Amino acid sequence: MQDLGQRARWITDQLFNLGNLDAARTCAPDFLGHLPDYPDAHGPDGLAEFVRGLRTSFPDFGHKVHVSVWEGDQVFLRSSLTGTQRGEFLGIPPTNLPVLMSEMLWLRFDADGRLAELWRETNPVAALDQIGVVPPDGVGPAGRFGHTLKTVARLAALTARQQLAQRRSA
Amino acid sequence: MSQEQFFRERVIEFVNRSWSVADPAALDTLGELVAPGVRFTIGSRAEVSTLAQFQALVRQIKVGQPDLDYRMVDMVVQGNLIAYRLIVTGTHLGMFAGVYPPTGRRLTLSAMVQVRLDEQGCLVEAWQEGDFLGVLAQVGAIPPTGTGPLGQVLHSARTSWRLARAGR
DSSP states (O other): OOOHHHHHHHHHIIIIITOOGGGGGGSOTTOEEEOTTSOOEEHHHHHHHHHHHHHHHOTTOEEEEEEEEEETTEEEEEEEEEEEOOSOBTTBOOOOOEEEEEEEEEEEEOTTSOEEEEEEEEOHHHHHHHTTOSOOTTOOHHHHHHHHHHHHHHHHHHHHHHHHHHHHHO | OOHHHHHHHHHHHHHHHHHOSSSGGGGGGGGGGEEEEEEEEETTBTTOOSHHHHHHHHHHHHHHOTTOEEEEEEEEEETTEEEEEEEEEEEOOSOBTTTBOOOOOEEEEEEEEEEEEOTTSOEEEEEEEEOHHHHHHHTTSSOOTTSHHHHHHHHHHHHHHHHHHTTO
């Protein structure tokens, strides 16, 4: 029997670390990805689109697997993600700040050993915190409001800078 | 019974005792199923690491959603490592996360958990990630993703105001 634990590590390394979108071609034609904060991914193109989006937000995306649990046709991976936010992420313009997120992936393979289904859970609240969007814990409503006003100004400046850069490169 | 089957049943027992609202006292007996010094790591709740903190978190969630229901969707076992997916649903009738006042909405959290057991089948460590951001959107604490930065921040201002009025 094919070692699906190895297979899961190979495909996630190719996609997330190397940005090799051709690796998405190895998944099943009816592939389905359940990805909170992103639209469901359908087929190899959907998977490639999801990876492209992530690597646009974080071009230096790093994906490290800490633990894998494999039984039958399913593999669980616990991993961590690092990257510098150089593109839009969850509607937030580039902040050029580094983020570190914890992540879990659940992969189901079909009888031909192709990736057929993927579930993902991660912790974007930590990332939003690291790029300064979420108010610090323990501040009252007044502190929250102050944080919000500062964030509005900061994000408006970042958005303007992003638009300027886009116009220059166009 | 194989060791893997034994481990599987221990983990199912842990989940049932944790999340059942029909038998809330079972939560206090989790000590029987974990090793001393068990460590919890929950992505969205950095403050939770001990068993007592985990029990406090579950109690807080049950206050927010008194009709809590949970479903283990899949489980994989390899040696002493076990992972499963969990779907938790409930009606938002109390304070959510101790902060967000009741909306009466139906909340659904999808989560994954990975645990490591010792030879006696006791939990040594547990790691959890869940779609906490999705639930925050369901309670109206943040806008649905894709609203854009301005919508996001305006929403945050409205939420601050709403929480202030709720007496926080």
